[in-house]
Amino acid sequence: MTHVHEVTRDELERRKRTILDRVGMTYDQLAERAERYALVGEEWSAWSELREIGFLLDDDS
């Protein structure tokens, strides 16, 4: 079974803040660690989810 959820900008921004609070880093800090392949454990799933949120938030493409 699949479930379709329409998400809002506010909801995505809130979720983004929650994820960053969970890993205790700013987005830029996490991105810099990802670039250096220095993520560990939960940071990987956090980074993956943040990229999806970024994709949904980006209005340009």
Next chain:
Amino acid sequence: MTASQQPWALQDLAQQFAEEWDDLLKAVFPAAPDFDVETRGSKFVVHPTGRVVPLFVQQERLASLEVTASCVWDSESRYLAVERSQFTLAADLDRTPILRFDYVRNMNVRPHSHIQVHGHRGAMSHLLSRAAHPTPHDLASLHLPTGGSRFRPCLEDVVQFLIEECRFDCVSGWKAHIEAGRERWRRKQVAAAVRAVPSEAARVLSELGYAVTMPITPVADSTAALTRW
């Protein structure tokens, strides 16, 4: 905007795509979760509820498979295009990826379909160090190319690898579902390859004895489809 370009038409395609993955994974792995489709405007993200599929060995949960795809319209606003997909195997022990099968449609500096192996190998680190690679000790910084958009591995390939080579628990009768799904995937990829390089399709069909007529305005072959890394 044509009828096929309406957001709801794309939502139908994204939901159908999610249902195919949902059906496949429930038919092959025990305790596979439902799938979610998250949407905003004309963008869709497809992943299992909870983001991962649990993997078991003799009924003990040991690992997770992250499955995700971000989707948009293709360049002609006619078909669903996967902007990015990721199949990641991680042990529950440390939750750091072991293997990643990634596809990023618009990636240019690295192969846009690739595998990353999170591991260490002294000889490779030595070679990379000698070549002044910036991260010689981490194999994950290498992107092993896997054939570009059209010839990349599908979810079915990854799942069969996990069952047959890694020996994770599976549901009886799993292989028929994998083969049916793989056929569906490859037919779509062949169709997309024909759209991208119609001159080769016409040439081969003519060789096989089909009557092929050149249209008044032929579609040019896609240089990107033929040359991109």
